[in-house]
Amino acid sequence: MNEVVLIGIIASAISFATPYLYAAIGEMFAQRSGVVNLGVDGIMLMGAYVGFFVALNVPTPGGLWLGLLMAAVAGLLMGLLMSVISVTLKAEQGISGIGLYIFGLGLSSLLFRVTIGTVKTVDGFKPVPIPVLSGIPIIGPALFNQSVVVYGAFLLVPLAWFVLERTTWGLKIKAVGQSPASADSLGVSVNRVRYVCVCLGGMLAGIAGASMSLATVKLFQDNLTAGLGFIAVALVYFGGWRPLGILIGALLFSTINSLQNFMQVLNVGISPDLAVMLPYIITIVALMFPINRARQPAALNKPFERGEN
């Protein structure tokens, strides 16, 4: 395997990991507060469309940043819709999430076909080489010559850890997800914490979508994410509801995605279609180990009713 191919594989694995990271870290916050948002994929599609639409119509570079911002706003609104249905109205989260997914899938496609029509591309975010580090052979061009959006995704991992483990808000989130009744008795508003977490998760899912349409794939089409948001949900379980675990899972998925793209080039004997299944099967197997389940927030998927628990 020559150096160029190796750099290519690593670089694309890093960039593929970006949407997974944004979406899964966002979903981690929602789940740590006790809400499974299965609609991540629909939110990502809305974010991807909104970001792309803005970038097409507002000149760069301002347009790209505005696109990213509007994608976050769109994601936030979708998160708000999910919160109303799942937190206030206490709906079964598995179902409301699927509803949100179908809604986002349909609305992004409807808006795309009416306002854009054909598949177009944008220049998108340009790679920004990091001085000194990008000069390291192989690792430099592979890791440190990416766009700002990609760096942002990786910076989000320690940031999420810090919020969760070193701030009062993190403590509240974990309390609400673990034992809402105790948190409530101590004066923490369970529903408010859940609203904030689900909306934050929506915002990050919106950014995840825009990271695809503006930084990695640089185009929009119907169902651009192709179920990537569902993988992001799975990554949260896979990573044991921890930022570091999610990072490892995201890199596993993105490396296999990247290898799949290079498989034709490398001329390996395995069918790429079958190789793609591997991370999904690994995820299922990982879930079979009790250690992973023990880390699950105790109130996950359980709406909170005062005086019930």
Added chain:
Amino acid sequence: MPPASSATRRKIRAANWNDIAFSLALPLLAVLFALVVCAVILLLLGVNPLEAYAAMITGAFGSVSGITQSIAKATPLLLVALGICIAFRASVINIGAEGQIILGALAATAFSLAFRTLPAWLLVPLTMLAGFVAGAFWGFIPGVLKARFGVNEILSTVMLNVVAAQILLAMLKGPLMDTRGVTAGTFLPQSEQLPEAVWLPKLAPQTLMHTGAIVAVILAFVVYIFLWRTTIGYRIRAVGLNIDASRYAGIRVSIYQMLALTLAGGFAGLAGVVEVIGVQHRLLEGITSGYGFSGIVAALFGGLHPLGAIPASYLFGSLLVGADKMQRAMQVPSSLVDVLLGLVVLFVVGSQYYARKRAARRASTSVTTVEEEAATA
């Protein structure tokens, strides 16, 4: 406590009727609400919503072809919905119908191609059985993972959907690929046409409507009898109504949940079979058409009741057909129907909050009336 007076009984009976009316009105209100939200979206896009809806309604109900196409689309929806009903009644959520449809369709294709020489009366039921078993197997996996290892079924079914889609792709590019596509150099990812012996007879010539529709309706009654008139069905429902109480009563909860997921998979697999042998007559990449998800909507809308699923599936089948016709007539993208379906799901599950609240209030008030009667007697 003395028996409640006839006046009280009348009051309670009236309250029950009100409850039934209420539970029927909620989903209809949810749909109405979804239609209004969609109308606003259409208005913002500069489309007259009334014209769009009119095009949808005339498209779905205004012609023989609209109605027969709706029935053809309602058939796999109903089969998926029946499985979803069983799973939900046991308090398990099956998001895996997409993958189970694929497995059923794959098995039906492989089986009917391998045994193409069999007579139709034998080939058709055996092909259906093969698809049912394959789908059931794909439902059994999350079932056993949940029962034995406590793996959340929502997650495992989502994963298995992707695995199934990749198996389908690998098969269509490999062993099942149409040899004609290979020689012609097109390499279309689709199977060869199935033997005519396995094609389901049409209910009316020149339409898409096939006998699978009758099979699906019969199965809806079978599922109803199974859930409400057999011991196993009773236990499945008991698990769904109260897991802890069922456990104390000695019902092996995990076994019944596993069974429910397996059956749900089987029905979704059957949906894949009828799509292949009833409509397409070959296996294609997009064989599921998203029925695995819209089937959930139909099941929910039908009140998670197998008989309620019949009109619900027909309604949503019509919606899909109407949206296609609207797209052709008015250039409004048919993805509008997904927006509508998504909103219906959100509003239906959201509105159940009011039904639960009302039921709780009813329960407490009817108890107090009876108690008051007892006190004055």
